[in-house]
Amino acid sequence: MTDQPATPLLDQVRDPADLRKLAPGQLRQLADELRAETISAVGVTGGHLGSGLGVVELTTAIHYVFNTPQDKLVWDVGHQCYPHKILTGRRDRIRTLRMGDGLSGFTKRSESEYDPFGAAHSSTSISAALGFAIANKLSGQPGKGIAVIGDGAMSAGMAYEAMNNARDAGNRLIVILNDNDMSIAPPVGGLSAYLARIVSSREFLSVRETLRRLARKLPRPLHKAAKKTDEFARGMAMGGTLFEELGFYYVGPVDGHNLDQLIPVLENVRDMADGPVLVHVVTVKGKGYAPAEAAADKYHGVQKFNVVTGEQAKAPPGPPSYTNVFAKALIDEAARDEKIVAITAAMPSGTGLDKFAAAYPDRxxxxxxxxxxxxxxxAGLAAQGMRPFATIYSTFLQRAYDQVVHDVAIQNLPVRFAIDRAGLVGADGSTHAGSFDVTYLATLPNMVVMAAADEAELVHMVHTAACHDSGPIALRYPRGNGTGVALPETPQRLEIGKGRIVREGKKVAILSLGTRLEEALKAADALDARGLSTTVADLRFAKPLDEALIRKLLTTHDVAVTVEEGAIGGLGAHVLTLASDEGLIDAGLKLRTMRLPDIFQDQDKPEKQYDDARLNAPHIVETVLTALRHNSTGIDEAGVRA
Structure with a gap:
């Protein structure tokens, strides 16, 4: 059901300037219409729903109280920003969310002046808002930095690093802690709401500052006692001591769905004269939509759905997802080996480790x-003899690269990296694409890097990683469903650094890494039909390379093409280096590399993304034919003589 709801008040709001023309008594109706419009839009597009529903009133209040876009509003992660997009001039495109040439599912600087900072990874908002605040302060420009960060994102150290550095921002920085899940504060009631409003008022601040000045004139022991009494009283009432130790004036908790409470508090905070402020707002994820409120994950991410029933569109039956294949394979390994443990960074269901946790909660x-x-x-677990699987999305593992280098690779510790979402990811776009993991891992000494061509290979690679105790090892696999191959009853331990020939030929060699193997085989069919006998190899390993196999293919075929779903610097670069070191380029080798383009690819349907990246079978065929047409003195775009 995709009929749009009646929204007479929201229809009058093109941007926050229109919103600020409304009377306070109209904001409740506006918020209700904004929630209905958000539900309707996501019912059409799919995407993140529960987070946005939880901040409808907060979004309304922020844009009503603050002078956006002069005041810079930074949403942490950005998956809660759909209501914000509706209020900031993008309502006419809201039903293009996460589609090709449509609105991003996250904040994006190129999309609107109301998105001053792009985000899709968490815990960056306070640092960015602090940058805006300090820049305006130094340049004498008006405008505050406002960060809205969820309690989950506060589990990342970066948030506290930013807060520890925030004192110099003065009253230019406001952090709004959106507490919707972890229950880090007592439930919001009338008393706490009243206290929040009082402690953010000018009168209270004036009295408190007067008392502070008087306390400084007391003898030191009495001054310290007065200070601790003040901190203890406020900490008992509202839990703000930690934030105040970091230099913030703490206000809250505030009911994030009660506009009569939110508006006065935000107005008081806006007008404070000194120091950064943290406003603790308690919300309900999925608020106002019964199916979302009833769901265990509060409808965090959804497919297209029926707005009336909440029923989500089901994907057609097909092969299991790579994530589920990995989860089952790891559970089977854990049944055989009690030293296997699994680690996730806030993505248990996304990585399949919720299933592992159900089977082995203590591991x-x-x-x-x-x-x-x-x-x-x-790394610590591995150093003590355990066999840990650090199961992290490719795009999120980027955040821990120093630890991969310093704490794992240099010490040659047998940490197993299970890298989900490797390659392109469709609607989640460039911020979540796993484009760089082969490049940033295969450069490291001691590291083994594997890429599964299909779900059966993934099972073998999980087993291989479990058995590999001589150093770090990584296995990468994509988002989405497998190819439909039969899964092995008994996994095989692969020989490290050994690929396999999938198809024999004589003239053309296609060297594939990962799930482009299926397209490589289609290309081989097309080339064979043209009389070009084609070998297809699944190299399996980006590091160490199967040098003997690669050397044989490069010296016995007229053209060789590497194909991978990763950025420049990956498999192709390593094969080119091998060819250079062996002197094969000087012998007139026609070698081409196919990889992801040197751009950040925008969201789109996966098949369109692969086509744009020129990584489908027709592009492989074209690359081979173009190489054969080059004369013996030509130089291709990779700098390899043809």
């Missing part, structure tokens, strides 16, 4: 949004 660890800690924690 599964969700460390929160803390990838750096996850990797070093895994």
């Amino acid at each position: 599964c660890f969700d460390v929160g949004i803390a990838e750096q800690h996850a990797v070093t924690f895994a």
Whole structure:
């Protein structure tokens, strides 16, 4: 059901300037219409729903009270920003969310002046808002930095690093802690709401500052006692001592769905004369939509759905997802080996480790949004003889690269990196694409890097990683469903650094890494039909390379093409280096590399993304034919003589 709701008041709001023309008594109706419009839009597009529903009133209040876009509003992660997009001039495109050429599912600078900072990874908002605040302060420009950060994102150390550095921002920085899940404060009631409003008022601040000045004139022991009494009283009432130790004036908790409470508090905070402020707002994820409120994950991410019933569109039956294949394979390994443990950084269901945790609750660890800690924690486990699987999305593992290098690779510790969402990811776009993991891992000494061509290979690679105790090892696999191959009853331990020939030929060699193997085989069919006998190899390993196999293919075929779903610097670069070191380029080798383009690819349907990246079978065929047409003195775009 996609009929749009009646929204007479929302229809009058094109941007926050229109919103600020409304009377306070109209905001409740506006928020209700904004919630209905959000539900309707996501019912059409799919995407993140529960987080946005939880901040409808907060979004309305912020844009009503503050002078956006002069005041810079930074949403942490950004998956809660759909109501914000509706209020900031993008309502006419809201039903293009996450589609090709449509609105991003996250904040994006190129999309609107109301998105001053792009985000899709968590815990960056306070740092960015602090940057805006300090820049305006130094340049004498008006405008505050406002960060809205969820309690989950506060599990990352970066948030506290930013807060520890925030004193110089003065009253230019406001952090709004959206507490919707972890229950880090007592439930919001009338008393706490009243206290929040009082302690943010000018009168209270004036009295408190007067008392502070008087206390400074007391003898030192009495001054210290007065200070501790003040901190203790406020900490008992509202839990703000930690934030105040970091230099913030703490206000809250405030009911994030009660506009009569939110508006006065935000107005008081806006007009404060001194110091950064943290406003603690308590909300309900999925608020106002019964199916979302009833769901265990509060409808965090959804497919297209029926707005009336909440029923989500089901994907057609097909092969299991790579994530589920990995989860089952790891559970089977854990049944054979009690030293196997699993670690996730706040993505248990996304990585399949919720299933592992159900089977082995004492051997599964969700460390929160803390990838750096996850990797070093895994290193400590490995150093003590355990066999840890650090199961992290490719794009999130980037956040822990120093730990991968310093704490794992240099010490040659046998941490197993299970890298989900490797390659392109469709609607989640460039911020979540796993484009760089082969490049950033295969450069490291001691590291083994595998890429599964299909779900059966993934099972073998999980087993291989479990058995590999001589150093770090990584296995990468994509988002989405497998190819439909039969899964092995008994996994095989692969020989490290050994590929396989999938198809024999004589003239053309296609060297594939990962799930482009299926397209490589289609290309081979097309080339064979043209009389070009084609070999297809699944190299399996980006590091160490199967040098003997590669050397044989490069010296016995007229053209060789590497194909991978990763950025420049991956498999192709390593094969080119091998060819250079062996002197094969000087012998007139026609070698081409196919990889992801040197751009950040926008969201789209996966098949369109692969086509744009020129990684489908027709592009492989074209690359081969173009190489054969080059004369013996030509130089291709990779700098390899043809």
